Amino acid sequence: MRVRDRVVVVTGASSGIGRATAEAFARKGCAVVLAARRPEALAEAARDCEKHRGARALAVPTDVTDAAAVERLAEQAVERFGRIDVWVNSAAVAAFGPFLEVPLRDFRKVVDVNVMGSVHGARAALRVMREQGHGTLIDISSIVGVVSQPYNHAYGMSKHAVRALGTSLRQELRLEGAKDIHVCSVLPATIDTPFFEHAANYTGRKVVAMPPVYSPERVARAVVDLVRTPRREVVVGPAGRSLVRQSRMTPGLTERMMGRQVDKTHLSRKEPAPATEGSLHVPAPGTGAAHGGWGGRRRTALRRLATATALAGLTAGARRLIREP
Template identity: 85%
Template sequence: MRVRDRVVVVTGASSGIGRVTAEAFARKGCAVVLAARRAEALQAAARDCERRRGARALAVPTDVTDAGAVEDLARRAVERFGRIDVWVNAAAVTVFGSFEEVPLEDFRKVLDVNVMGYVHGARAALRVMREQDHGTLVNVSSVVGVVSQPYSHAYGMSQHAVRALGAGLRQELALEGVKGVHVCTVLPATIDTPFFEHAANYTGRKAVAMPPVYSPERVAHAIVDLVRVPRREVVVGPTGRSMVLESRMAPGMTERMMARQVDRTHLSRKEPAPATQGNLHVPTPGTGAAHGGWGGRRHTAVRRLGTAAALAGAAAGARRLMRTPAP
């Protein structure tokens, strides 16, 4: 599918991956419909999109846990732009804490947003796309949907559920002979967004982005590519791809490795943190932000420079060997 001039709905568009994804489609000349709970942040994100090649943007404050609100989001998108070509489910929340200490109301909220929010989005999107006989639904999951983590049980469960949702929908569409509608799942590794800062936390330790950290632009690029060439699942980040592969070959070892990694680098051993419900029940005030200050862009650039230097060194070594006369 040609990306230019598409109509794209993005949930979770007030910050992080959702916000950057909306901007990426706006740069392609697409009309974007932005949805999230925070009206102020959503309007700011819409203005940013409109600065990209004069793209058309519509901000629709939406709580994805409300099925009626999500149906209204789809209705307003169609009324304004005539169709929905792409729907990106990217609204997500999380809570850190030991299994027995996380309040059940917080546990349920994570599942309600991350699972039922995607169900509501998928239903609203597919109803329109079936009628059009074309469209791409993109569900943003996580590598945690393949390799679970300690202290974030609700989030891990939700990401496994998102993968299962995508697989089930693809099978159903195939059995019904629907060829113009695609369902894709994106599984990012650790991404530089405000996600961790806004998380609910009952561990007593500050939640930080677990290295290596990648930029949200990398995820947005993968999502745009899925509209061009739809695929079942795409893992974003070389480390994420390695983890997924290792989990298939040595699941027990991968679980132990992930447990140690989370304990050492995902929850700070130096900075304490008070118990908080984060943004689970009340949205974080303000105009929102795309990045979390974890250095995703810088770390990505450093890794690329290191790779380039290594390749250049290998090439130089190969040239020297070729010039060395045979004994």
Template identity: 75%
Template sequence: MRVRDSVVVITGASSGIGRATALAFARKGCTVVLAARRAEALEAVRQECERHRGAKALVVPTDVTDAEAVDELARRAVRRFGRIDVWVNSAAVTVFGPFEEVPLEDVRRVLDVNVMGYVHGARAALRVMREQGRGTLVNVSSIVGVVSQPYTHVYGMSKHAVRALGASLRQELLLDRAKHIHVCTVLPATIDTPLFEHAANYTGRKPVAMPPVYSPERVARTIVDLVRVPRREVVVGPMGRAMVLESRVMPGRVERMMARQVDRTHLSRKESAPAGRGNLHAPAPGEGAAHGGWGGRRRTAMRRLTTVTLLVGAAAGVARRARAR
């Protein structure tokens, strides 16, 4: 499918992956419909998007847990632009804490946003796409939808559910012979977004981005590429791909490794944090941001530089041995 001139609806567009995705489509000259709870942040994204030549943007403040609000989001997109070519479900929240200490109200809220929000989005999008006879639905899951973690139980549950939803929808579309409607699932590794800063937390320790950290632009590029060439599932980040592959062969070993990794590098051993509900029940103030300050771009660049340096060194070594012969 051609990307340029597409009409793209994005939930969770106020920050993180959703915001980076909106900007990535805007750079391609697409029309973007921006949805999230924060009107102020969405307005900032709109202004960024419309700086790109040919891009148009519509702000629709939306709480994805409200099915009628999500239906209205779809209606406004169609009334204004005539169609929906791409729908990206990216809104997400999380909570850190021992299983028995996380309030049940917070558990329900995470599932409401991360699962029912995607259900509402998928239903609204597919109604339009079935009528059009074409379209692409992209659901943002996570590698924790394959490899679970301690202390983020409900987030992992929600991301497993997103994968299951995508698989079931693909099967129904196959049986309905709706071959021009695609459902794609994206599984990012750790991404440099504000998610950790805004997380609800009951661990007593500050959540930090577990390395290696990748940029939200990397995920956004993957989503744009899926519109061109749809795929069932795509893992973003080499470490994420390695973990997913290894989990299929040695699931017990990967469980143990992930448990230790989370304890050592996902929850700070130096900084404590008071119990709090983060942005679960009320949006964070301000204009939002795509990045969380964890250095995703810089770390990715450094990893690439290191890889190139090693490859150049290895090639030079091979050349020296060849000359010595």
């Protein structure tokens, strides 16, 4: 499908991957409908999109946990632009902490935003796409949807569920003969966004981006490419692709390795952190941003080193495991 002039709805568009994705489509001259909870940040993101030649933007403050609000989002997109060619479910939140110490209220909120938000988005999008006979639904999952992590239970569960939803929808559409409606899943590795700052945290340790860290624009490019050439699933980041492959070959080894890596590099051993709900229940203030401050030249060098080290470690570990009786 040609990307230019498409009508694209993006949830979670006020920051992170959602914001970078909205701007990527705006650069292609698309009409972009941006949805998130924060009106101020959303308006700023829409203004950024409109700076690009040929782009049109509509900001619709939306809580994706509200099914009726998501239906209204779809209605406003069609009312303004006449159709929906692409829908990107990008809204997501997280709560870090030992399993028994994360409040159930926070656990439910993560599942509600990440899973039910994707369900509400898919239902709203597919109603329109079925009627018009074409469209692409793209869900932002995660490599955590393949290899789970400790201390991030609800998020990992939700990303597994998002992948399962995509699989089921593809099967259903195929059985219906809806060849021009596509459902794709994107599985990013660690991305430089404000996500970690916004997460609820009950670990007592600061949550940091676990290297290697990739840019949100890298994910946005993958999303745009899926509109041109739809695929079932796309993993973003070489380290993520390696991890997914290794999990298929040696799942037990990969599980143990991920646990150690999270404890060593995802939760700071130097910086304590007070218990916080983050932005789970109340949106973070400000105008939002695509980046979280984890990038830069030093991070790029660390990313390359960490990728090489991770690949070498996985290979050596797999060989040891194979040699074990």
